[in-house]
Amino acid sequence: MTVVASSNNLTDAGNFARWLRRNKLTSLDFPASRWGGPSRVIDTEARWEQARWLLHHDRLHPKERLAGLLVLLYAQRATVISRLTLDHVTTDGEQVLLRLGHEPVVLRESLGTLALQLAATRRGHASLGDDGSSTWLFPGGRPRQPVSALQLTERLRQIGIRCGQARSAALFQLAADLPAAVLARMLGIHITVAVTWQRASAGDWAGYAADVSRRTRKDDNQ
Secondary structure (H helix, E strand, C coil): CCCCCCHHHHHHHHHHHHHHHHCCCCCCCCCCCCCCCCCCCCCHHHHHHHHHHHHHCCCCCHHHHHHHHHHHHHCCCHHHHCCCEHHHEEEECCEEEECCCCCCEEECHHHHHHHHHHHHHCCCCCCCCCCCCCCECCECCCCCCECCHHHHHHHHHHCCCCHHHHHHHHHHHHHHHCCHHHHHHHHCCCHHHHHHHHHHCCCCHHHHHHHHHHHHHHHHHC
């Protein structure tokens, strides 16, 4: 029997392999590096308008608001967001931390409040067998199961968030502002993906690091 590997199958396999690695269930690494840059114009202003709308739209469910903001601000995939648990959200004094990669992200006050609100009130659509003890941050319609990535993507689409385009806009901007290594550790993406996005956004951090090194040596010699 011949198995044809479609692009969707390869994407799913890569997502699954990276999930296993994040949860220390395998040493297999599956970098998603086959990417040639943004395929369309990235509207930064529209991204920020959507983010501001989600931050202040109190009538919208916290689940959709937080999920949308994780896509818009932290370039997270729906597959990753759907698997977040309560353990990913912690507090450190007055700060709220969210672990997306190896290093936790400090959430700004309003976003941190939203994350804590969802953690305290989350509940899936299932009522039978759902006693509120699920550890998923985004519980789904089946007891003790998270929301599916497909369902989450559709919910965000219904409120105007196109996950693919929004994630590209976020990665494009973040790659211009942060070194690739920091981007990879913070967002939980593969370093080759971070480097590729950095090149696309023309973020010359190698030159910046060299300039800082030269200034440091000069100061030490004075």
